[in-house]
Amino acid sequence: AQSVTQLDSQVPVFEEAPVELRCNYSSSVSVYLFWYVQYPNQGLQLLLKYLSGSTLVESINGFEAEFNKSQTSFHLRKPSVHISDTAEYFCAVSTTISGGYNKLIFGAGTRLAVHP
Amino acid sequence: DARVTQTPRHKVTEMGQEVTMRCQPILGHNTVFWYRQTMMQGLELLAYFRNRAPLDDSGMPKDRFSAEMPDATLATLKIQPSEPRDSAVYFCASGLGDLRDQPQHFGDGTRLSIL
Numbered sequence: 545a546q547s548v549t550q551l552d553s554q555v556p557v558f559e560e561a562p563v564e565l566r567c568n569y570s571s572s573v574s575v576y577l578f579w580y581v582q583y584p585n586q587g588l589q590l591l592l593k594y595l596s597g598s599t600l601v602e603s604i605n606g607f608e609a610e611f612n613k614s615q616t617s618f619h620l621r622k623p624s625v626h627i628s629d630t631a632e633y634f635c636a637v638s639t640t641i642s643g644g645y646n647k648l649i650f651g652a653g654t655r656l657a658v659h660p
Numbered sequence: 661d662a663r664v665t666q667t668p669r670h671k672v673t674e675m676g677q678e679v680t681m682r683c684q685p686i687l688g689h690n691t692v693f694w695y696r697q698t699m700m701q702g703l704e705l706l707a708y709f710r711n712r713a714p715l716d717d718s719g720m721p722k723d724r725f726s727a728e729m730p731d732a733t734l735a736t737l738k739i740q741p742s743e744p745r746d747s748a749v750y751f752c753a754s755g756l757g758d759l760r761d762q763p764q765h766f767g768d769g770t771r772l773s774i775l
Contacts, residue, residue, distance in 0.1 A: 587751050587766025638759055641716050646759040650703040
C-alpha cells in the first residue's frame with residue numbers, strides 16, 4: 545500500500561526566510577504527487593502537482609517542489625516566505641483502486657508558522 | 661467562483677443523536693469524496709462516489725456511518741447513533757474526471773462535536 549510521510553509536524557520560520565517542507569512517499573509504481581494547503585477554518589486547496597515531465601513544479605505563489613525518484617521525495621520549498629503563508633501543508637500521493645480509478649493518500653500535514 | 665458547499669458549518673449534539681451532514685458539489689463534477697480530519701488521525705478518506713455510485717467506502721465505519729448521493733447536486737453523510745469519538749471536522753470534496761488531471765475541490769468543512 546502506498547503511504548506518505550511528512551517528516552516535520554511543525555516548522556517555525558521568520559518572514560522572508562527560506563523554508564523546506566519535507567515529504568517522502570512509498571511506492572513501487574509510477575506515482576502522481578500533490579501538495580495541498582489548508583488555511584485556518586478552510587478546506588484544502590491544491591498548491592501544485594507532479595504528474596510527469598519536468599521534476600521541478602511551481603505554484604503561482606512562489607512555492608516549488610522537486611520530484612526525486614531515487615530518494616522517493618517530493619519536498620516543498622519557498623525561497624522567501626510571507627506571513628500569509630502560515631497554514632498547514634499536506635503532501636499526497638495518488639493510488640489506484642478497483643476499476644482503475646485513483647484516490648489520494650494524504651500525509652499527516654506540516655504546520656508552517658511564519659513569524660515577523 | 662464555483663465552490664463546494666457544506667452544511668452545517670458547525671454541529672454540537674449529544675451522543676446517541678443522529679447527525680446528517682450535507683454537501684453540494686461543484687456543478688458538473690462527477691466525483692465526490694468525504695474525509696474526516698482529526699488531530700490524532702489526520703485526514704482520512706471515508707467514502708468516494710463517482711457518477712453517484714459508491715466506489716470506495718472502506719474507510720467508513722459501516723455500523724453507524726452511511727453515505728449517499730440522492731442526486732448529482734447533493735451528497736449526505738449520516739452518523740447514527742453518534743459517539744464522542746466521532747467529533748472531528750468532516751470535509752466534502754468534488755472533482756471532475758481523473759484525479760491525476762483534475763484537482764479535488766474541498767468545502768470548508770463541518771465541525772462536529774459530540775458531547
